[in-house]
Amino acid sequence: MPKMGLLLIILLLFMTAFFMASLTYAISLCLPNEVIYEKMMNAIVLPIFFLSTALFPTDNLSGELSIAVNINPFTYVINVLRALILQGNIAARDIIFVLILLSMMCVISLSWALYRLKKETSL
Numbered sequence: 781m782p783k784m785g786l787l788l789i790i791l792l793l794f795m796t797a798f799f800m801a802s803l804t805y806a807i808s809l810c811l812p813n814e815v816i817y818e819k820m821m822n823a824i825v826l827p828i829f830f831l832s833t834a835l836f837p838t839d840n841l842s843g844e845l846s847i848a849v850n851i852n853p854f855t856y857v858i859n860v861l862r863a864l865i866l867q868g869n870i871a872a873r874d875i876i877f878v879l880i881l882l883s884m885m886c887v888i889s890l891s892w893a894l895y896r897l898k899k900e901t902s903l
Contacts, residue, residue, distance in 0.1 A: 782869075792861055809896035831849055832858055838850070857881075857882065
């Protein structure tokens with residue numbers, strides 16, 4: 781695997797983790813206690829995970845399941861990571877699309893987390 785591919789993999793994993801950390805922090809600031817937080821995170825994370833291509837390919841999907849998998853942003857991240865790991869290269873447009881998608885998601889989740897933090901600390 782070329783060094784550029786490895787750097788892209790690290791960047792994509794970092795951006796995904798950053799997005800999820802910001803999102804979970806913002807959600808935790810909206811909820812009254814940790815019991816509700818655990819249930820809420822299970823209700824969010826598990827469907828996102830199972831409706832991505834992490835466990836199965838999209839080749840034979842049809843109907844509503846195909847639509848749900850295709851609107852899941854993590855489907856695209858996982859597909860790019862899989863292509864980088866298995867093939868060693870990927871089309872630049874796919875990488876750029878995923879980087880823009882993750883950048884937007886990171887900005888939105890961090891902005892929401894900072895907004896919630898300011899609201900909580902300005903009591």
